[in-house]
Amino acid sequence: MDTSKLKKFAQFARRSLREQVSAKLAQVLSPSSAARRENPQAVKKLEETIARSGGQGPVIERVAYTWFNRFCALRFMDVNRYTRIGVVSPAEGQFQPEILLEAKMGHLDEEVVPPQTRQKVADLLAGKSPSHDGQGEAYRLLVVAACNAWHQAMPFLFQRIDDYTELLMPDDLLSGNAILAYTREAMTPDACKSVEVIGWLYQFYISEKKDAVFEGLKKNQKITPENIPAATQLFTPHWIVRYLVDNSLGRLWLLNRPASKLAEQMAYYIPPEKPETDFLKINGPQDIKVCDPACGSGHMLTYAFDLLYAMYEEDGVDPAQIPELILTHNLYGIELDERAGELAAFALSMKARARQRRFFNKRIKPNICVLEKVSFERDELDEYMSATGRDLFTHELRETLQQFSEADNFGSLIRPQLASAADALVTLETKDMGGNLFLAETHRKVLTVLRMAEYLSPRYHVVVANPPYMGGKGMNGRLSAWAKENYPSSKSDLFAMFIERNLDMALPGGAVAMITMQSWMFLSSFEALRSRILNQNTILSMAHLGARAFDSIGGEVVSTTAFVLENAHKPDYRGAYLRLVDGNSEAEKMEMLTKAIEQGRTK
Numbered sequence: 001m002d003t004s005k006l007k008k009f010a011q012f013a014r015r016s017l018r019e020q021v022s023a024k025l026a027q028v029l030s031p032s033s034a035a036r037r038e039n040p041q042a043v044k045k046l047e048e049t050i051a052r053s054g055g056q057g058p059v060i061e062r063v064a065y066t067w068f069n070r071f072c073a074l075r076f077m078d079v080n081r082y083t084r085i086g087v088v089s090p091a092e093g094q095f096q097p098e099i100l101l102e103a104k105m106g107h108l109d110e111e112v113v114p115p116q117t118r119q120k121v122a123d124l125l126a127g128k129s130p131s132h133d134g135q136g137e138a139y140r141l142l143v144v145a146a147c148n149a150w151h152q153a154m155p156f157l158f159q160r161i162d163d164y165t166e167l168l169m170p171d172d173l174l175s176g177n178a179i180l181a182y183t184r185e186a187m188t189p190d191a192c193k194s195v196e197v198i199g200w201l202y203q204f205y206i207s208e209k210k211d212a213v214f215e216g217l218k219k220n221q222k223i224t225p226e227n228i229p230a231a232t233q234l235f236t237p238h239w240i241v242r243y244l245v246d247n248s249l250g251r252l253w254l255l256n257r258p259a260s261k262l263a264e265q266m267a268y269y270i271p272p273e274k275p276e277t278d279f280l281k282i283n284g285p286q287d288i289k290v291c292d293p294a295c296g297s298g299h300m301l302t303y304a305f306d307l308l309y310a311m312y313e314e315d316g317v318d319p320a321q322i323p324e325l326i327l328t329h330n331l332y333g334i335e336l337d338e339r340a341g342e343l344a345a346f347a348l349s350m351k352a353r354a355r356q357r358r359f360f361n362k363r364i365k366p367n368i369c370v371l372e373k374v375s376f377e378r379d380e381l382d383e384y385m386s387a388t389g390r391d392l393f394t395h396e397l398r399e400t401l402q403q404f405s406e407a408d409n410f411g412s413l414i415r416p417q418l419a420s421a422a423d424a425l426v427t428l429e430t431k432d433m434g435g436n437l438f439l440a441e442t443h444r445k446v447l448t449v450l451r452m453a454e455y456l457s458p459r460y461h462v463v464v465a466n467p468p469y470m471g472g473k474g475m476n477g478r479l480s481a482w483a484k485e486n487y488p489s490s491k492s493d494l495f496a497m498f499i500e501r502n503l504d505m506a507l508p509g510g511a512v513a514m515i516t517m518q519s520w521m522f523l524s525s526f527e528a529l530r531s532r533i534l535n536q537n538t539i540l541s542m543a544h545l546g547a548r549a550f551d552s553i554g555g556e557v558v559s560t561t562a563f564v565l566e567n568a569h570k571p572d573y574r575g576a577y578l579r580l581v582d583g584n585s586e587a588e589k590m591e592m593l594t595k596a597i598e599q600g601r602t603k
Contacts, residue, residue: 001191003200009186010068010204016179017064020170025056028167035167046164058226063168065205065339067179070147072201073157073346075183079192082353082360085109087146088180096174099146100139112149117141136174143173153360156345156368195350196238198343199297203235222476225408229337232468232494233296237550239590240466240515240562241303243268247541247564248462248511249290249304253311255279262310270541270576270597278570280461280509285311286329291460291505293412294467294498295333295368298344304331304464305351323352324364333368334455336411341370369455371412374445375405384442388431397424404449409479411468413487413494413501416453425450456505463506464513467498469558489528496520496529503537506567511540515562518544538566539575546581549589576600 028035028043036043050059071088078089086098094101102108104125108118123129124138131137144166150158159165172178191197209230213223223231246266254260254269255276263269282288285308292300308330312322327348335341348366353359381401385393399417407414418424428450433443471493472480483491490496495516502512520526521544533539542563549560566573578596583589 001194001196001200003204005186006191006197006200007204007207009182010201011208012182013068013179014064014205014208016182017068017170018060020172020179021060021063021067021168022056024168024171025060028164039167042163042167046167049164063165066165067169068205069157069339069342069346071180071183072187072198073154074143074146075180075187076192076195076198076350079187079189080350080354082350083146084112087143089184097139097142097180099142100135100174103138103142113142113145117145133171136171139173140169140171144169152363154346154349156365157342195302195347196299198347198350199235199299202297202340202343203233206230206233217474223470223474224476225406225479228409228411228468228470229340231474232294232470233337233340234466234469234550234558235296236299236466236515237586237590238299238303239268239586239593240545240549241300242266243543243562243593244464244513244515244564245300245303245307248464248513249288249307251540251564252280252282252288252461252511253285253307256282257314260314262307262314265310266307267594268597270600273574273576278509278568280507282461284315285317286325288330288462289332289460290330290462290464291332291334291455292465293334293456293463293502293505294465295335295344296337296340296466298333298347298368300464300466301331301333301344302347302351304462305348309355320356320358323356323359324362327352327364327366331367332455332460333366334412335368335370336408338370341368344368367455369452371404371407371452372448373405373407373409374449374452376401376442376445380442384439384446387433387436387439388428388443392424392427394418400453401446401449404452406478406482407452409476410482412456413483413497414456415486415501415504416456418453420457420459421450421453422457425454458505459507460505461507461510462513463502463510465498465502466515467502468494469517470494489532490520490526492523492525493517493519496526499529500532503532503565503567508567510567512537512565512567513563514565515545515549515560518546518559518561521561533565536569538568538570538573540564540566540573541576541578543578543580543593545583545589548584549580549586 027033028046050056053059074087075089077083078086085102088097090096091098091101103121108121113121120129121138121141124131124134127134147158148160151160170179173180187197210233213227213231246269250262250266250269253262290304295301305326308326309322312325313319317325331348333344335344345366345368381398396417400421403414403416425447428447431443433440472491475483483497487497487500490500499514499516499520502514506512520529542561545560545562547559550558578593580589580592583592
């Protein structure tokens with residue numbers, strides 16, 4: 001995939017959308033604006049949000065990326081014909097979006113466009129409603145209607161638009177210089193063959209913000225919680241993803257199904273040196289739980305989807321049922337950044353739709369948990385406990401409810417005190433607090449924390465990740481102090497803390513597959529971490545990549561290693577070690593890895 005065009009577009013899109021949203025914001029907030037007359041509630045909510053956010057900047061940023069995500073998603077679905085009619089794309093040989101041309105001919109999909117909107121669109125296009133740009137206004141209404149129509153199938157990306165998000169939608173969507181024209185130019189049919197395009201767009205969209213954060217580091221400005229996603233996001237090359245998933249998820253399947261043919265489609269799989277008898281047992285593919293605790297836009301999970309699909313096929317499951325089973329039972333993602341979490345859920349939905357035409361009708365929501373900070377007032381929990389029953393509230397449960405007050409800073413590194421939140425969650429979900437005005441919000445927050453805690457429980461057969469990289473010098477004061485207290489053996493960098501955390505999240509005998517900085521292998525500051533791995537776990541394989549494994553990062557900045565650990569101590573196990581430090585690019589290292597694996601198989 002040619003990513004240079006995608007990078008140029010995504011960076012331009014962020015600047016352009018922020019400018020347009022900012023201009024619309026000034027227009028909407030002016031004392032005599034039409035929005036104040038026609039949508040007073042939306043304007044009031046907008047002003048409240050600005051005050052709560054500490055200024056206009058965060059609101060502009062949020063609305064800009066919301067529309068970016070939606071425009072890219074609609075374009076991807078248009079190209080792959082998942083939309084019944086092109087929403088942002090023209091029909092072949094035409095210039096305007098198909099949905100607008102159809103509307104001009106009087107054809108409006110009643111399932112997509114509600115009656116009131118249909119009348120407004122018709123009046124605007126017929127010139128019956130006063131407007132300086134009737135066609136543009138009509139199209140904006142059609143786009144909003146399309147987004148709302150997708151709400152039922154994908155509520156995580158297409159939240160209902162009935163507030164200031166619509167008011168701040170860019171004005172120009174139809175000209176040759178409109179954001180949608182550039183979206184179509186960058187997201188070509190060839191680029192949209194793989195949902196991987198969504199991940200690249202996300203990385204490039206936040207790349208300039210990432211650069212600004214690192215410029216700040218040079219001036220000793222610490223990375224604040226709101227900047228952690230931008231500072232630590234790095235899209236993983238597909239061949240590294242395949243190495244990690246083939247040798248964790250794929251390996252688990254082959255150990256349990258020695259006669260399986262799955263190895264034939266796993267180009268990066270390294271078979272054990274000799275047959276194994278001591279391994280994590282599964283009855284079938286539905287048992288397997290795979291988690292990416294820093295999932296970004298979902299690249300690891302989308303490839304795991306492909307392997308799991310093949311496993312279900314081998315097990316004789318009806319293909320029409322497989323996508324739903326995978327998203328319901330097998331794949332779990334955890335993410336700090338809301339926009340990345342939305343795209344991860346979207347990417348998995350697209351994988352499912354590609355395999356099952358009627359998938360959208362099933363209303364399946366992928367298991368992607370976006371962590372959020374939740375805090376309680378001192379007396380708030382006491383009142384809630386009195387209303388719901390104090391017997392349920394053990395010390396561990398109460399402690400767990402307090403652990404997420406800085407979830408935006410600590411993320412998946414939080415270890416819930418409650419071993420399993422499932423029982424408490426099931427009990428509390430049955431409580432109806434809707435009639436108690438004061439406790440309804442507390443109830444919502446308690447359930448939110450318990451759902452996050454359940455995702456962070458040690459229950460996964462496979463944990464796979466490209467975790468965030470951040471050394472102690474970049475950590476803000478709270479994160480640094482918390483790391484020293486909670487991760488003394490790996491406190492020097494977030495990636496090392498994630499090695500420990502991922503081992504905690506895996507079942508005994510489960511696999512942890514990661515790509516990280518290579519420094520934990522050598523530096524004295526990671527000696528305790530190395531000791532833990534060598535004395536409590538087993539290295540199944542390691543591909544030492546060194547520098548230049550990521551073409552998107554120049555020079556020697558990031559030197560990495562990819563590896564697979566088993567969460568069990570097998571002192572006699574001989575792992576496979578591949579030295580790939582001499583390759584000068586992704587392509588060279590990929591070729592070296594493939595050759596090394598092939599040579600190992602033919603020995």
